[in-house]
Amino acid sequence: MNDFLVEIAGLTKSFRGQTALSGLDVKVPAGSIFGFLGRNGAGKTTTIKLLLGILKPDAGRATIFGLPVSDLRASIEIRRRIGFVSEEKELYPYMTVDQIIRFTRPFFPAWRDDLEQRYLKLFELPLKRKIADLSKGMRSKLMLLLAMSHGAELLILDEPSDGLDPAAVEDVLRELVALSASEGVTIFFSSHQLSEVEQVADYVSIIDHGKAIVGESLDDLKARYRRLHIVFENEPRTPIRWAPGAEHVRQEGRSVSILASRNVEELVEQARSIPGASVEQFPVNLREIFLEHVRGN
Amino acid sequence: MLWMKGWLETRWRLLYGLAIPLITLLLPRVTAGADSVKDASTFMVVLAFFGVFNAAYLGGAGIRTQSPFAAMKGLHGSTYYTLSLPVSRMRVISVRVALGLLEFAAVVAAAYIGFWLLLPAARGNSTLFDLFELIVTAVACSACFYFASVLLATFLDDPWQPFGGVFLAIVVWLGASRLSIGPRFNVFGFAGAASPLITHTIPWPAIAISFICCAVLFVVALRIADRREY
Amino acid sequence: MEQVRHAVEIGELRAGDQLPPIRKIAEDLVMNPNTVARAYRELEHEGVVELKHGLGAFVSHSVVARTSVMRKAHAIVQTAIERLLSLALSADEIRRLVENELALLRSKK
Incomplete structure (x- = not known):
């Protein structure tokens, strides 16, 4: 069968x-x-x-x-x-x-x-x-x-x-x-x-x-998705080029919110390498994943 | 069980088909003067068209769900239910065509039997066997309009498909008289000079022509239904 | 899954106790049965339950040993939290810190 x-x-x-x-x-x-x-x-x-x-x-x-x-x-x-x-x-x-x-x-x-x-x-x-x-x-x-x-x-x-x-x-x-x-x-x-x-x-x-x-x-699906929340001490002067996997990046002043579809570890490392940045990560529900996909296209 | 579905969809149509010709026969104005076979000729044409109308009305044997009475909501969507059943589209149509054909034959027979009983003066010198021959001829010759309706139902919706069937019959009627086709070769001949009540014989050529049309129309209807998307 | 683990840890479920069948849990909680089955397998992997073929899931005997480990762990967490609180951190902040560290460890694995 x-x-x-x-x-x-x-x-x-x-x-x-x-x-x-x-x-x-x-x-x-x-x-x-x-x-x-x-x-x-x-x-x-x-x-x-x-x-x-x-x-x-x-x-x-x-x-x-x-x-x-x-x-x-x-x-x-x-x-x-x-x-x-x-x-x-x-x-x-x-x-x-x-x-x-x-x-x-x-x-x-x-x-x-x-x-x-x-x-x-x-x-x-x-x-x-x-x-x-x-x-x-x-x-x-x-x-x-x-x-x-x-x-x-x-x-x-x-x-x-x-x-x-x-x-x-x-x-x-x-x-x-x-x-x-x-x-x-x-x-x-x-x-x-x-x-x-x-x-x-x-x-x-x-x-x-x-x-x-x-x-x-x-x-x-839920294991590979994470939302990263990064807060910088000072607002970055040039836009950051995030590693692949960062699907949706929203920056408001000193804080950045990233929806990552994969490669979470590398993204976290990248954020940590910026001096004075604190990184938090949250699990993502199906709704967020769905919206990300159908809006992205 | 497809028979049950067909019966529930057609039983009111059958009732109409039986009632309307018989009620017409009971109207004194219609029957006045029908004292001989010749005087009854107009009436025979009316009966023939009742037959055609019933053929068109009962022959709406498509895949789509039909309304038994007045329009009902939910007919369209329920077609998907029919299509989801583990039967071929050919069987859905065949069962419905067979049932409608039986009902159509019953309606035609009832109309002529009613004529025979209610207008004894119009019988002339015809026998009961002539009546039987007339019924067989009427059913066989009108069957081509039944199958025309079956074909129309594969792509036309309910109110248009009977209209289409009747319109087609009128075209054939006018066409046949314009071309002066001999009554024995005309599918409407049984309503006039080729009536078995007068000739005491069945007009086989007209029946053969009708049957050939039936077969062609049915095969085309099945092919369309099998290929169609809903 | 968390509920079962917790119940075992606080001694509500004892060694040898039978857990409800996957089917029943799935229906009661209206959850995907495969998800429930996977949770059982993870609990088995962690040594909390034993799956006996055809009989169902039982609380593992080795879990008793685990309970004493859990007690020790409890003491460690308690002192850690007390020290964090003395730094004037809120309960929410402590929870986030712990969850974050755990998530990082998991993504490195």
């Missing part, structure tokens, strides 16, 4: 001359909870639609379970083994909750009745209500219920917590963690809620303008 459940290499896609993806590379390790981040329009939903065979790539390659996503037959096999929540969270408005469950179940041979019952209770979904009459939050929960009951090996969730209240978000994250911990389900999800990604993800990818600019384990 492959170590990576999803492998995307050089994926390229444009719509009427508008580039959505330009050579995207992403690898999702089996068993991981993978946060897929990017600003609106960075190409997240396009990537997910390509993975599901809803769109077809212009160039590049993507495989799930080792199967090519752009092959029609393989795509059906892939879809049998995944659970999907779309960005829109829209289901057939004329069906009731009960009907859409009965409609969906036969498509998935590994369907989990136990999980279906559990989520029905947890999410408090009214079986007889028409989907057209559900609130957005309820539709999101219903879509999650359907996707998470597939008995899937991989969940592909496009902004799963969108439209949910904080308590529901916590419930959903807990259930996702439980699926990951006890069933070994791999979870690939996009989100704008960086705090929730930081809470449950162990791998992240940040994409911008259709390219992955970060893709590694969250621990490694």
Whole structure:
């Protein structure tokens, strides 16, 4: 078995001359909870639609379970083994909750009745209500219920917590963690809620303008980033050329703030070599790293 | 289960399709003077167009989710749900086409049976078997408009796709009479001189032409659907 | 991880006590299970817990020895802090100094 459940290499896609993806590379390790981040329009939903065979790539390659996503037959096999929540969270408005469950179940041979019952209770979904009459939050929960009951090996969730209240978000994250911990389900999800990604993800990818600019384990990412805070005794007369790794330098009078993406040790040494400078370093959270990357480009 | 989805999307359309021709038949003004087969000819044309309209209306068998009644929110986004299911687009369309075709046949049959029962004077010397032949002919000849609608649905949205289907039928109707195509070769011939109620036989050439169109239109529709991006 | 270490140090958890399974901790704290597993492995590496395959994680017997080391360390830190306070440093300043030194050592490693 492959170590990576999803492998995307050089994926390229444009719509009427508008580039959505330009050579995207992403690898999702089996068993991981993978946060897929990017600003609106960075190409997240396009990537997910390509993975599901809803769109077809212009160039590049993507495989799930080792199967090519752009092959029609393989795509059906892939879809049998995944659970999907779309960005829109829209289901057939004329069906009731009960009907859409009965409609969906036969498509998935590994369907989990136990999980279906559990989520029905947890999410408090009214079986007889028409989907057209559900609130957005309820539709999101219903879509999650359907996707998470597939008995899937991989969940592909496009902004799963969108439209949910904080308590529901916590419930959903807990259930996702439980699926990951006890069933070994791999979870690939996009989100704008960086705090929730930081809470449950162990791998992240940040994409911008259709390219992955970060893709590694969250621990490694946070280990290599530091914010340095340097205070000089006298304001330096000439601007300092910082060693590589200093991503974002902000100087105000005698104090300098540096966001370092690597090479922290050398930067600290460099700062210390300036007479009368005191250096402090702080860990950086995902939010700062994200903002640094998508603003820098 | 795709059958269930199709049924929920089309059951109101089916009801309309059954009700409207029968209600029309009950209007005294429409039926006044339909005392013989010849007098009923206008009425036969009306019934033929009811058939075409139903073909266009029931044939919206695309990948997109259809509204069963009035416009509903969430139709567009739910198309992605259909596309995420582990079935081929070909199967999604085929099931929906088959179901719509059955409903279409039922609607056409009901309209002609209603005609037969409610306007006994217009039967002339035709037999029950002639009625059966008329129903078969009407379904087979109008089927090409059903598949035209299937094709239109692969790239047109709901309100435009039935209009497109009906518009196409009017063009064919006018074109056939302008070119004076023989009634046995005209897909609308069954509503006039080639009606099995008059000729006591089925106009096979027109049916063959219709079936060839059906096959071509369906194959093209499947290809478009398979290649399309949503 | 810090909680477990602290609980062991102050004697809340004793040698041989079983720690909750990774799954349960991940669900209770809504954390990534792989992160919890890694924390357990680090605790094992530090000798705080022993991972018994299929049985779960237990507080290590060698941790008793560690507790006495911790007591000594405690005394050192106590005197150091008292001296720093006598230099009129605030608690915040002391904390920053310590954290900074540790971070520097870590980045040199």
